[in-house]
Amino acid sequence: MHCATFMSEQNGKGPAGRSAGAASRLAPESPPNALTTTNPHQLPSTVAKEDEHLLVAAAKGGDLSAFNELVRRYERKIFRLTMNITRNREDAEDAMQDAFLKSYSHLKDFAGDSRFYTWLVRIAANEALMRLRKRRPNQFSLDEPIPGENEETIPQDIQDWGPSPEQRYGQSEMHEILSGVIDELEPGFRTVFVLRDVEELSTEETAKIVGISVPAVKSRLLRARLKLREKLNHYFRQGEVH
Amino acid sequence: MNCESVTREMSNYIDGDMDAVLRLELEVHLQCCRHCTVVLNQVKMTVELFCDAEPVDLPNDVRSRLYEALKNKLPAKP
Numbered sequence: 543m544h545c546a547t548f549m550s551e552q553n554g555k556g557p558a559g560r561s562a563g564a565a566s567r568l569a570p571e572s573p574p575n576a577l578t579t580t581n582p583h584q585l586p587s588t589v590a591k592e593d594e595h596l597l598v599a600a601a602k603g604g605d606l607s608a609f610n611e612l613v614r615r616y617e618r619k620i621f622r623l624t625m626n627i628t629r630n631r632e633d634a635e636d637a638m639q640d641a642f643l644k645s646y647s648h649l650k651d652f653a654g655d656s657r658f659y660t661w662l663v664r665i666a667a668n669e670a671l672m673r674l675r676k677r678r679p680n681q682f683s684l685d686e687p688i689p690g691e692n693e694e695t696i697p698q699d700i701q702d703w704g705p706s707p708e709q710r711y712g713q714s715e716m717h718e719i720l721s722g723v724i725d726e727l728e729p730g731f732r733t734v735f736v737l738r739d740v741e742e743l744s745t746e747e748t749a750k751i752v753g754i755s756v757p758a759v760k761s762r763l764l765r766a767r768l769k770l771r772e773k774l775n776h777y778f779r780q781g782e783v784h
Numbered sequence: 785m786n787c788e789s790v791t792r793e794m795s796n797y798i799d800g801d802m803d804a805v806l807r808l809e810l811e812v813h814l815q816c817c818r819h820c821t822v823v824l825n826q827v828k829m830t831v832e833l834f835c836d837a838e839p840v841d842l843p844n845d846v847r848s849r850l851y852e853a854l855k856n857k858l859p860a861k862p
Contacts, residue, residue, distance in 0.1 A: 622839035764795040771830045
């Protein structure tokens with residue numbers, strides 16, 4: 543089990559200009575060190591696919607097929623992350639591309655004291671946040687207080703959700719519901735929630751990436767969780783709780 | 785502890801980031817407050833749903849451009 547939800551059981555401290563990406567869409571450059579194919583699924587890897595450490599070590603040595611295997615492994619999760627932060631497909635795509643490119647360029651700086659994926663998430667989150675700030679510079683600042691951030695409210699709309707909402711909705715329908723409700727969150731709440739509860743970064747890591755204090759992260763995470771519960775209540779409620 | 789305090793501490797409780805005394809006080813409140821118990825369980829479920837949700841496949845055009853960019857821009861050595 544790895545979700546934040548289970549931390550209490552473990553007594554853990556936490557859950558666990560145009561970019562290169564856009565430019566590549568418009569006019570691909572001549573490849574100075576091109577891979578031989580655009581489909582990593584067909585690339586022969588010289589190392590065992592199941593072992594991330596070996597893949598990273600091989601990639602550090604210049605094995606592009608090993609790096610491509612890492613990309614293939616995490617492309618969906620990194621795109622989800624950048625989409626969740628930016629809520630803009632073009633920005634999300636650019637952020638994802640640049641995150642992978644930068645992670646390869648800086649692989650020598652990866653000390654291996656955390657999982658490669660966690661390190662990649664930090665890079666991708668920074669890329670996504672940079673684009674979010676750039677796109678809406680006058681609408682909000684992630685490091686400024688959010689209206690209502692410190693309000694104390696007791697949830698009022700309390701209704702039974704039944705045994706398991708997951709059994710009532712298909713995977714794609716549930717995906718639409720989750721995507722819809724998270725889209726309605728203020729960016730400051732949404733970003734903290736995504737980094738803490740979806741990507742399982744620590745409170746301290748989240749604070750550093752977003753540029754806010756640890757207490758602010760905790761406060762926003764609480765608000766985000768309560769707001770999402772309230773929004774999901776519209777889909778999942780079955781009847782009044784007495 | 786009252787409902788307001790429980791709401792305020794709910795995230796810390798879920799994350800296990802709470803001292804033992806406060807935790808016990810919260811659990812005592814939960815034993816007699818259906819309202820807070822339901823909210824807590826629903827917040828936990830909310831986190832689980834997002835945490836467990838599988839990311840969807842990359843759209844084909846997005847994937848093509850990603851590997852095209854990697855092919856064109858990666859240096860031979862990191």
